[in-house]
Amino acid sequence: MVTTSSLNLVFTPTKPTSLSWKHSFPSPFTTANCTRRQNRKAYRFVVFATVLADPKPTVLVAEKLGKAGLELLKTFANVDCSYNLSPEELCTKISLCDALIVRSGTKVTREVFERSGGRLKVVGRAGVGIDNVDLSAATEHGCLVVNAPTANTIAAAEHGIALLTAMARNIAQADASIKAGKWQRSKYIGVSLVGKTLAVIGFGKVGSEVARRAKGLGMHVIAHDPYAPADRARAIGVDLLTFEEAISIADFISLHMPLTPATSKIFNDQAFSRMKKGVRIVNVARGGVIDEEALVRALDSGIVAQAALDVFTEEPPPKDSRLVLHENVTVTPHLGASTTEAQEGVAIEVAEAVIGALRGELAATAVNAPMVPAEVLTELAPFVTLSEKLGRLAVQLVAGGSGVQSVKVTYASARGPDDLDTRLLRAMITKGLIEPITSVFINLVNADFTAKQRGLRIAEERFLLDGSPENPLEFIQVQIANVESKFATAISDSGEIKVEGRVKDGKPHLTRVGSFSVDVSMEGSLILCRQVDQPGMIGSVGNILGEENINVSFMSVGRIAPRKQAVMIIGVDKEPNKEALKKIGEIPAIEEFVFLKL
Ligand SMILES: NC(=O)C1=CN([C@@H]2O[C@H](COP(=O)(O)OP(=O)(O)OC[C@H]3O[C@@H](n4cnc5c(N)ncnc54)[C@H](O)[C@@H]3O)[C@@H](O)[C@H]2O)C=CC1
């Protein structure tokens, strides 16, 4: 398909595919995915070709971003800094933007993706939490979401420790009291931290830095995180416990998990009832992990002696919020990431990721595409091109293409299944299969989703070869079952449309059509003919094309046996007109033929 927008991340059928890298987690986006962020540096993530007609894309920066990040963006894009947009204003602007950068204050809803009209290709979150971005909608629209996962870790951890110590010593309350003209030394007696047990819930980047610092304060630190590796906890001297164990023995609890369906309101009446009376809670994660009404009840009953909160279910919270106004609660307005250093860091981190994604280059912080290690991607690059072309070719052989439902892909390789990551290849085959017959564009972000939505089942099979596993793949075969073909020769003995390809000298080659072995470079467009094998055929077809001024890039003939049937494949630089195709069809020895665009 060809798009009309000035910038798109869509593959056009005639342009070679280029790769950009992104990282993210496979859909659906479960909490388990979060642990994988720790490995980000080791990964690169693949997205898709970027075709830039307008040399400068437009990036909408919807919340305040550090200067260095803005400067970086301006070297590459038109940057529109429009803060405090209403949801409607954002939806109106978005159709003019190729990328959007937000912090936690902007809700990037399904409507934003819908109203972008397909132009929005990257959402950059200048921070960690992506709970304000509708990831499913982003994925469905093939829009990459990148974040800045590392630059604010220390700031958030330091803020957690600041709240912990300030809460234990009533700093905020005492400060307000003295400014109100009072001197209340006995009212603000605090509690000591040394020797107390701190439960860190969510032992990721921020949680583990909080743990490290709390140990320095002489606290006994335990943690709960279903996905954290035990050796990382052990290395810091922290015991990993179940949720119930951790919350029931803690004197202090500090929250550092993401807000997901699994963690939403995980701190509820039931959880509070299991805690030690007089427990103190710090929340620098997300307001939504606490049932705020239940926390007010727990504070009123004395189960929770104090809470220090940086985040709220609704931000800003209502002015009359009982929780915020509670005398035993200390609050800050979502300041965890708000240090000069962290803001400069996240701005650069997100700007680099957004620019990388728009350029179709490598980026390292995607959150909604499968992770593919960088070295694997480099190795697979020629097979990526081959995969898309095989899918594109196979679907054009189907009579009335849209009935394709069952596809089998066979990867022939000397590598064991664990040594061959085929997700990228499958995505590209999907792209090749779907794009010629729809107006949908496919990339690594939305390939699986789109296939599923269209009822397209892609079964993958490995064909283990003997020999050296140096080459990742020997050949790839794509078979489409239960369909008629407009080129009957493409139907294999077992009744499916079958095409097979290999990489030769770094270039994709078509090496089998149905039961016929062939060998042609997969470039430009192809005319496939089945004919009676007899002299003069190449000349006859060549003459017709020559008369129409169509350049033939190559010809190849595959035959069963001399003077029997043969398949002739002709590569052409442009599509022959109807008249020329008709004349080819009228050559007596030609039994059938088809024109295919790669
Ligand atoms: N207040 C602020 O300004 C800031 C808030 N944050 C928030 O802090 C949170 C953590 O950030 P990072 O440590 O950078 O992320 P991270 O992804 O490194 O760590 C999150 C950890 O939570 C764990 N987790 C997931 N589900 C869990 C569950 N049900 N119970 C316990 N643990 C669970 C994950 O396994 C992971 O180890 C995020 O929600 C982020 O949005 C981060 C930075 C600043």
Ligand SMILES: O=C(O)C(=O)COP(=O)(O)O
């Ligand atoms: O990085 C995060 O998850 C944060 O919560 C920081 O939010 P902010 O960018 O300060 O709105």
